[in-house]
Amino acid sequence: xxxxxxxxxxxxxxxxxxxxxxxxxxxxxxxxxxxxxxxxxxxxxxxxxxxxxxxxxxxxxxxxxxxxxxxxxxxxxxxxxxxxxxxxxxxxxxxxxxxxxxxxxxxxxxxxxxxxxxxxxxxxxxxxxxxxxxxxxxxxxxxxxxxxxxxxxxxxxxxxxxxxxxxxxxxxxxxxxxxxxxxxx
Numbered sequence: 001x002x003x004x005x006x007x008x009x010x011x012x013x014x015x016x017x018x019x020x021x022x023x024x025x026x027x028x029x030x031x032x033x034x035x036x037x038x039x040x041x042x043x044x045x046x047x048x049x050x051x052x053x054x055x056x057x058x059x060x061x062x063x064x065x066x067x068x069x070x071x072x073x074x075x076x077x078x079x080x081x082x083x084x085x086x087x088x089x090x091x092x093x094x095x096x097x098x099x100x101x102x103x104x105x106x107x108x109x110x111x112x113x114x115x116x117x118x119x120x121x122x123x124x125x126x127x128x129x130x131x132x133x134x135x136x137x138x139x140x141x142x143x144x145x146x147x148x149x150x151x152x153x154x155x156x157x158x159x160x161x162x163x164x165x166x167x168x169x170x171x172x173x174x175x176x177x178x179x180x181x182x183x184x185x
Contacts, residue, residue: 005081019162044154050143062145065100075120
């Protein structure tokens with residue numbers, strides 16, 4: 001198993017350095033994988049939600065800037081090469097006034113951004129699965145309503161040649177039993 005940036009993961013899959021790639025689905029990736037006859041399975045869903053530490057219970061210290069002005073808001077961003085960042089950036093202009101976001105920290109991992117949010121350094125869009133307990137227990141607050149959430153899908157891709165490997169074939173068959181028949185890109 002290798003963890004890496006999305007771009008390098010796609011490159012490794014297409015070059016045959018890995019047999020499977022699990023990533024957050026997004027239009028840019030789906031476009032780059034077209035024509036390679038890859039099978040894929042939908043293996044998960046999550047939601048990116050804007051969060052901040054609370055100023056008082058359920059009131060964020062940093063709220064999402066509305067279109068049309070307001071103070072600069074410290075923003076904790078994903079690195080350019082990361083899939084969550086790419087997904088979020090494809091929606092960001094619709095969600096808030098991006099000119100009011102001042103990037104103060106950038107990271108490869110949602111866990112790193114999560115730690116920075118807990119330190120009160122700014123707001124970030126984080127996976128709901130990561131912050132659900134924090135929201136329930138009041139350690140974090142939503143920085144905007146659910147209309148500013150970004151749904152994300154997780155897919156597992158398989159290159160065609162990998163199907164000839166017995167272990168990969170067994171793993172794939174087991175995953176199809178869990179998630180349904182694979183699809184082709």
